[in-house]
Structures are given as structure tokens and as C-alpha cells.
Amino acid sequence: MPILNSIIDAHQEITAWRRDFHAHPELLYDVHRTAEKVAEQLESFGVDEVVTGIGRTGVVGVIRGRGTGPTIGLRADMDALPITEKSSASYASQNAGLMHACGHDGHTAMLLGAARYLAENRGLDSDVVVIFQPAEEGGAGGLAMVEDGLFERFGIDAVYGLHNLPGLPEGSFATCSGAIMASADEFEIEISAKGGHAAWPHNTVDPILVAGQVITALQSIVARNVDPLASAVVSVTQMHSGSAYNVIPSEATLRGTVRTLAPRTRDVVEERMNEIVTHIAAGFGATAKLNFRRGYPVTVNDPNQVAFACDVAASIVGEEKVERFMTPMMGGEDFAFMLERCPGSYLFIGNGDTSGLHTDEYDFNDSIIPIGVSYLVELARSATSHRR
Numbered sequence: 001m002p003i004l005n006s007i008i009d010a011h012q013e014i015t016a017w018r019r020d021f022h023a024h025p026e027l028l029y030d031v032h033r034t035a036e037k038v039a040e041q042l043e044s045f046g047v048d049e050v051v052t053g054i055g056r057t058g059v060v061g062v063i064r065g066r067g068t069g070p071t072i073g074l075r076a077d078m079d080a081l082p083i084t085e086k087s088s089a090s091y092a093s094q095n096a097g098l099m100h101a102c103g104h105d106g107h108t109a110m111l112l113g114a115a116r117y118l119a120e121n122r123g124l125d126s127d128v129v130v131i132f133q134p135a136e137e138g139g140a141g142g143l144a145m146v147e148d149g150l151f152e153r154f155g156i157d158a159v160y161g162l163h164n165l166p167g168l169p170e171g172s173f174a175t176c177s178g179a180i181m182a183s184a185d186e187f188e189i190e191i192s193a194k195g196g197h198a199a200w201p202h203n204t205v206d207p208i209l210v211a212g213q214v215i216t217a218l219q220s221i222v223a224r225n226v227d228p229l230a231s232a233v234v235s236v237t238q239m240h241s242g243s244a245y246n247v248i249p250s251e252a253t254l255r256g257t258v259r260t261l262a263p264r265t266r267d268v269v270e271e272r273m274n275e276i277v278t279h280i281a282a283g284f285g286a287t288a289k290l291n292f293r294r295g296y297p298v299t300v301n302d303p304n305q306v307a308f309a310c311d312v313a314a315s316i317v318g319e320e321k322v323e324r325f326m327t328p329m330m331g332g333e334d335f336a337f338m339l340e341r342c343p344g345s346y347l348f349i350g351n352g353d354t355s356g357l358h359t360d361e362y363d364f365n366d367s368i369i370p371i372g373v374s375y376l377v378e379l380a381r382s383a384t385s386h387r388r
């Protein structure tokens with residue numbers, strides 16, 4: 001399908017929506033203004049059912065088809081980040097310290113554009129559900145919507161996510177089957193020892209020395225416990241202890257993140273961390289406790305949905321601009337929770353040569369809007385007209 005004329009005609013208008021969202025970034029579940037605008041727009045397009053408050057501030061719209069084929073879900077994220085924007089654009093953030101640094105403003109605007117096209121042109125064989133989720137950036141808004149009955153309530157048979165990617169050429173797509181994004185967990189290690197005068201270390205148990213040994217030993221998990229053909233990251237990113245030059249403290253705290261591309265690897269890393277932390281501390285006469293908090297699971301694409309979505313993307317931009325076998329990334333993605341409950345796929349669309357995601361100079365590339373909207377429209381039309 002070439003890019004439709006009516007979508008090209010709507011480019012300026014959708015860009016204006018995108019820039020309005022950009023100027024008014026909101027965090028996590030506090031996407032009240034954004035969600036309200038989205039719901040108002042959906043109503044104004046004549047979307048058949050608009051439901052707010054799913055997953056606290058999530059919004060869902062249903063565009064009814066004739067009711068024979070599978071129901072598909074298209075998902076966008078609405079939240080921004082706690083970053084101070086560096087931009088001289090007229091639509092730069094008006095909310096101090098907040099910024100749309102991941103392009104969720106663009107994702108929301110493109111999905112609205114697709115919803116309008118589908119509501120105006122109709123002809124769908126079955127229902128299309130447009131899903132606008134809050135709190136992608138660490139708040140598990142996707143899980144909140146799932147737990148609010150998203151899939152059962154709207155009878156969704158397959159779900160699709162789209163995310164922009166700086167560095168990927170404008171108008172290109174990239175994805176892969178199976179794991180595409182990593183599980184993202186946090187850990188905290190609390191070491192309790194015995195403080196004292198730094199000149200009499202033999203009367204103390206030094207938690208800083210224990211922390212040093214723990215940090216070093218944690219590196220052996222990826223090197224020696226994880227299958228070399230699997231992937232994992234164990235990063236200690238914080239170390240807190242002590243307050244004086246001449247005092248050995250009694251406690252130390254380490255914090256960090258773990259990323260893996262398979263549930264089994266995730267289990268191995270957590271088990272080994274527990275053993276290392278407990279036993280190294282004991283070996284030095286200290287005690288230590290690991291608090292491992294599981295965050296987003298691995299984002300796993302269904303091979304059939306990936307092939308289908310790539311075929312749709314190729315029909316718009318050409319096969320040479322669709323990378324079907326990209327290398328997975330170690331970042332986390334809340335869409336993982338939706339893919340755990342429902343088959344689907346997550347694709348990247350090229351944002352071109354722009355600043356990276358989560359940087360203060362990033363901006364969504366408005367020139368990709370017609371391609372993104374066309375992809376979503378065609379995905380909806382093809383998916384509902386075939387039994388998959």
C-alpha cells in the first residue's frame with residue numbers, strides 16, 4: 001500500500017497534535033491532560049467506544065468492524081521523562097524539568113491519526129482497539145492496563161506496538177522474532193558489618209572491603225554462570241558508605257540493574273547473586289542481604305506476528321527498508337506485559353539521524369508521521385481481514 005493521500009493531507013494536523021503533546025509533557029500515571037486530549041480526539045473522530053481510566057489513566061478506543069475476523073490492538077505510550085529539555089523549538093516543553101525525550105508524543109499522535117482514518121473510512125472486517133497507555137517509563141502502566149482486564153474486556157486477539165528509534169534511517173523499520181528487548185530488574189545489596197576507628201581495622205569488619213569483593217565477584221556471573229550464547233548485564237551503579245576519613249563505617253549499600261533476554265537467564269542471575277552476596281559477606285564476618293526487584297519482563301515477539309507486521313511495513317516502504325532480523329536490545333519495555341498475555345509484535349520505526357532516546361536534545365521526527373500512520377492503518381486493515 002502506498003502512503004494514502006488523505007494521510008499525507010493530514011500530516012500538518014497530526015504534527016500539530018504531536019507538538020502540543022510535546023509542549024505539555026507529563027510523567028508516569030499523571031498523564032491527565034494527555035489522556036483527556038486523546039479521549040476528546042477519539043470522540044470527535046466518531047470512534048464507537050471510548051473508555052478512560054483503564055490502568056488508572058489509560059485510554060482505549062474501539063472502532064467497530066463487521067465482526068467476523070480477529071480483533072487487534074494497536075498500542076501507543078503517552079508519558080514523558082524527568083529531563084530538562086534543551087530546545088529552542090516553538091513547541092519546547094512548558095513543564096519545567098519534564099520532557100518528551102522518548103518520542104511517546106509522536107507515538108500517541110500517530111495512533112490518533114490512524115484511529116481517525118479508520119473511523120472515517122470504515123470497511124474493517126472486525127474491531128480495532130487503539131490503546132493509549134500511561135507510565136511506560138518505569139511505572140508498568142502496560143501491566144496496570146492488562147490487570148484492569150484490557151484483553152478480556154475488548155477481546156483482543158493480537159497486539160502491536162511501534163517505537164521510534166534514532167539512528168535507524170528515517171522511514172525504515174526494524175524488529176526481530178523472539179526476544180527483542182530485555183528484562184529490566186533492580187537490586188539493592190545491604191551489607192552490615194562492624195564499624196570503628198580506621199587506625200584499628202583489626203577491631204572492625206569493614207563493609208567497604210566486603211562491598212569491593214562483592215562487586216568484583218558479581219562480574220563472574222555473566223562471565224562464568226550465564227550461557228555464553230545467552231545475554232545478560234549485571235551493572236552496579238551506586239555504592240554508598242562512610243562519612244569520614246578516619247572512620248570505618250558499619251554499613252554499605254550497593255544498587256544496580258540486571259538485564260537478560262530470557263527468563264531462564266534471569267533466574268540464573270538472581271540465584272547466583274544471592275549466593276555470592278550471602279557467602280562473600282559471611283566469609284568476611286559480615287552479613288548481607290540482596291533485595292532483587294523484578295521489573296519489566298523480556299519483550300518477546302511472536303514469529304507469526306513479526307512476519308505479518310514486516311510484510312505490512314514492506315508494503316509501504318519496500319522490503320529493503322525493513323530489517324526483520326535486528327539484534328535485540330538490552331533496554332526494557334513495558335509492552336512486554338502485553339505480549340506475555342497476547343501474541344503480537346513490537347517494531348521500531350527509524351527516527352533518522354537525531355539525538356538518542358532519553359537525551360535532552362532528542363526530538364521526535366515529524367517527517368516520519370505519514371509512514372507510521374500508514375503502517376498502523378494498513379496493519380489494522382490487513383490483520384482484521386485475515387484469520388491469523
Ligand code: NI
Pocket residue numbers: 102103104136163
Ligand atoms: Ni519509549
